[in-house]
Amino acid sequence: MRTKFRYVAAAFGLTASLALAGCAAAAPEASDSIVIDTAFTLETSDPGRNYVPTGYMVSKALYETLLDFAGSDESTPVDGLASYESNDDATVFTFTLEDGRVFSDGSAITADDVVFSLNRVAGMTESKANFLMNGITVTKIDDMTVELSTETPSLKLPALMTNPSLAILNSALVIENGGTTDDSDAAEAFLNETSAGSGPYILDSINFESQVVLTENENYNGEEDIDFTRVVIRNVSEAATQKINLEGDDSQVAVDLSGDQVASLSDGINIFSTPSAQTIFLLINQSEEVGGVTANADFANAVRYALDYPALLELAGAGSEQATGVIPPSFLGALENGVEQDLDVAAASLEASGYDGESITLEYPNDYPVGGVNFTPLAERVQSQLADAGITIELAPAPFTTQIDSYVNGTEAFSIWFWGPDYADSANFLPFSAGQKVGLRAGWTAEQDTDVVNLAAAAENATNFDERETAFSNFAEALQQSGPFVPLIVPGSNIATASYIDGVAYNSTWTMDIAELQAK
């Protein structure tokens, strides 16, 4: 029997030896390095083809754009590689490049680089970012000046020029490696291995499934004063792992923690919580064919005033807020206050709607939390609150990838969805107008509410910022009063860092500017 035990002991010995090997290795320390954990959305490091959050975070560190945003303030673009002026009609924007700025290879940034970079995106019709250049004509005025023009007023253009997809590339280098301004562009492979920009970092290595490594751009002569000369951005899809890595000092920044996880973080972790730019809302279809009894403004009003918004907000975590309208709080025209529950108004509206106790199906994606807000408990609470108001709801969850088809095709009578901006400007929320993309998903045609259509047009065509802000406010207010959407929650964005790191500023497009992270 002793012999038998020897074999068992040998097996345990093997396991123990392997475990000891685990003890032997410790992560090397590097004080000028920083590790950022995030769930990857990364397809390319070619900024002109990039259109996903992690890609934007990487592009923002490697490249610069004509304009920028200061910290978390996305209401007004500030100077980036250039300053700008516009004509009174807001159709011609003249950009003047800052003197002396250079790319990472030391060559000067000129108007030719701007013209090439913007026209490259405009020419690559298969690029997901191509639509950003729709209707914009780029003209070189002189070596340091470029003119961007549109046929109709476009006060969103300055905000568009902050988008990392429209980053300025070293044109000579990119052209040498296959870059063109039409569909024949073949520079992506080159840009997936080397960066050709003027940002504070250069690309060291990239693996689209696991990690990106950035190192300091020694020729950078912009305004950022970077503290971390090496940045590792890792793909950690599980938020619980991000939390453990951060607490165990294996990483210094965790980007995707939910409100609950932030609340249970150990001491000594900095937390930056702020409302994101996503709006979670109820859609109430106004097409009789699709919605049946839901297809009238009174029913939408009944739902709007029947809900207890603070109770719904309990399901979201740190940084979240009640949605005051379809436009989230950080954007121009966002309303100050949201709807408050009023059961009398709800009851009167319900009676006027002709609703007679029918069961209504509420559809929602059940595998796609937005900002840590899981839609299943949210739907259950909506169901419970509407039941108190006399509306019978039947829940119909489905995976995101199957649910989205019926949402996009406008065949859902009653559903929970979300909307985030493609670029940092309130014009992103005009699709909620009657007859526009999101409006039509709710069966809301232009003919059904011409007032809202006119308000959206006024916001779109405003030629000065004061007029524009008022127009967007009016648009948002009108939607709150008569639209087929019931905005519920703006979930929080929670970025947690090691205690010695400061400078985190949330941005709805590039999440955070890595170059602004500072060691205290």
Added chain:
Amino acid sequence: MGNTPRATRRYSARSPLVGYLLRRLGTSVLLLFGVTVVTFALANLVPGDPIAAALGEGAASNPATVEAYIKERGLDQPLPVQYANYISGLFHGDMGTSLRTTQPVADDLAQAVPATVEIALLAIIVSLGVGVALGSLAAYRRGKISDQLVRVFSLIGLSIPTFWMALVSFNFFFLQLRIAPGSGRLSPALAPPPTVTGFYTVDSLLAGQWVTFTDALAHLMLPVFVLSLFTIGLLTRFVRTSVLEVLDADYVRAGRAKGLSGPRLLFGYVLRGASLPILTIVGLAFGTLLSGTVLVEAVFAWPGLGSYAYNSATSLDLPGVMGVGLVVGVVYLSINFAVDLLYGVLDPRVRLA
């Protein structure tokens, strides 16, 4: 027999073993073809719009972008043509382009598969060693306290949810005890070794990078530990049952009567007799480890096949899904083929069947 060399007779075209091999190979090729049909059909029948999922809201509302996207990927062709193109591409090593990563699926899989094989291989070795040892111990000491303990241990291994175990062990060994490294295949300060096999441990050894080797090995420990627990539980119970059956066999009793004991009896008689069913379960367990590590890979941020499959499926990346389906199909067929071969080697009756 005459003077004909034995080896020539054994491997001639008429030899039962060669015939058996060819039959198994033919079946595997047919099954592989079936796998491509099924994965292609399933990937193209799932509800949802992969183009909208890949392009996003803004780009998907731009008709020029959608048109260019569809044309570039040949998605405007009828399904049979797309399938024919897919098969034709496979013969040239082209598994299509991932809609999610925009990289060739073959390149993505070339990175993901070795990462998973590295943990799965180590996990099956550990599981086999521990499972056979514990299972044999439990069988030999049937009804004793050690048998009871082993059975409880194996039951725990089978019952604990892998995802939960991964999180708890990661928290305990990394965060609390600080004796295991953080997530991923390597510490962030280290660069991956030059790729030869795709196994970081092997490649770092080949490159003489000892620090990288130690670090890679350390990062393997927790995922291997978690993955092994279930397989150890499975193998332990299976080995115990198989050994118990064999222990009562006449030839084992005869061996014991001749005075054999200890390792000679265990390896020469008992385990050899129990090897066929154990081989089957090891093959299945290895296949499961290779194709079912999604949750463990998610917790340990392990960029392997499981993570790739999950990300591809949730983003409607159909070429990615088909690539994973094909790889998993090939893995199972290869394992079955290998197990069948070993059956044939271990038991001559099988190859004559």
